[in-house]
Amino acid sequence: MDLKTVEQAFFIYFYISLSLLSIGVIASRNIIHSVFFLLIFLLHVAAVFLLLNSEFLMVVQILVYVGGVLVLFVFAIMVMNIKEELRHRRFVKFAGVGVGVSLLFFIVFSSLITKIKIEPDNVIVSDTKILGSLLYSYYLLPFEILSLVLLIALIGGILIAKKYPRESK
């Protein structure tokens, strides 16, 4: 078995499992089940990054999404103490219209995708050193602005979620 066949088999596995996991996120009735489907989904996306020869992105994906964002979701569910979703209906009234519009979007988008031709003449090799030097030389200003954005999101998140004392009249 040559390398191309193995890569293709892995890609087909990731395609099927990523589709099923994201359907599981949007269709499961219990919200904790959605979070755990999202956990496995994010780990599979990290594996797809590894398939695309970008190791640093895989590490960042696991660190930031699985270690940060998902823990934030779990904490938010725990703080809000949501239980009543089991008794209510899951979808909005116009769910059929939403599915129709999304499928129309998918049909148009996939018909555009099949026309794209990029010959893999110079496929990149996995090299984190080049990425780091690019990040600290050419993209230095966006990198610094990004730290400012993260700081503002931190302060804004704390300020919005803060519990204010009841104002007495």
Place this chain on the structure above:
Amino acid sequence: MINQYLLLSATLFTIGLIGFIIRRDLIVMLMCLEIMFNAVNISLASFSYYGGDYTGQVFVLFSIAVAASEAAVGLAIVLALVRATAKNHSDEINWMKG
């Protein structure tokens, strides 16, 4: 080939879009936003891989950081909303009568 990765990205984006439109729960809507962010990240990484340019990977890094801050602010807004009104469904929040 690049087409199959772009098709994967389009499929995941569509599933996230369907979930964002049809679900009522605000936290599940935020999770669908994360699915859509991940779909776009896969397409950027595949363009970086097949185009032979590292700029796509740098952009994915920026996108992941912006997604993290978006999740933090969005969950803070949902938390404040649930605390103020005890409602966490998107179709119950209709005081603006838009």
